[in-house]
Amino acid sequence: MSLDGRLARVRERIVRACGKAGRDPAGVTLVAVSKFHPAEAVAALRACGQRIFGESYVQEALPKMEALADAGIQWHFIGRLQKNKAKFAVGRFALIHTVDSVELARTLQNKALAASVVQPVLIQVNVDDEPQKAGVAASLAPELAEAVVGMANLDLQGLMVLPRALDDPQAARPAFAALRVLRDALATRLGRALPVLSMGMSGDLEPAVEEGATHVRIGTDIFGPRHA
Ligand SMILES: *Cc1c(COP(=O)(O)O)cnc(C)c1O
Secondary structure, eight states: OOOOHHHHHHHHHHHHHHHHHHHOOOEEEEEETTTTTTTHHHHHHHHOOEEEEEEEEHHHHHHHHHHHTTTTOOEEEEEOOOGHHHHHTTTTTSSSEEEEEHHHHHHHHHHHHHTOOOOEEEEEEEEEEOOOSSSSSSSGGGHHHHHTTTTTTEEEEEEEEEOOOOHHHHHHHHHHHOOOOOOOOHHHHSSOOOEEOOOOGGHHHHHHHHOOSSSEEHHHHOOOOOOO
């Protein structure tokens, strides 16, 4: 199938899942995950009308950003952010999905202050409480959210989850529901809206949208398999 056709098929899946959940498809942003795919592939998808792309590695993203500087692309950062790469990420990514420690938040705050920008961010939550995994434990999320909200150059917009990989897409549903419940609790506690829920990938887009995803991160089902 053509790139165009695969993009259309993913968009249709979003529309269908929204229909099932009684949601407006305009409330779901498709982030096309272009990690391990060259700038040419990003340009080809941009030509199909896709505007928002997600990257997982700063050093891979920067040359693509440079090559496609005039393409009107909005870039999102969805990978694990090392503190020594934070200065390259701040101000370049429209949204950093993966803040998971006060230390990282503080580093981003310092870089954003130095650059005189306000950096939109999400907190990544390890809802399954898996050891060795990125994301703050759900029990520590309130503390982290309060710290981030206190940082003047960070704009906390919501939460992100990358659930454990499971064969059955529906098996991820409890993790998505848990993220939504946590978001609602944090919004109440902080007294501010946290509108963004970044959840759902190629294999589990439907349950994510049904549980309230506002951003789905789709790589494989658009670009095909990655060759790392
Ligand atoms: C690679 C990646 C994706 C895309 O996954 P696919 O299964 O290829 O759609 C989404 N989110 C994150 C955090 C990723 O690292």
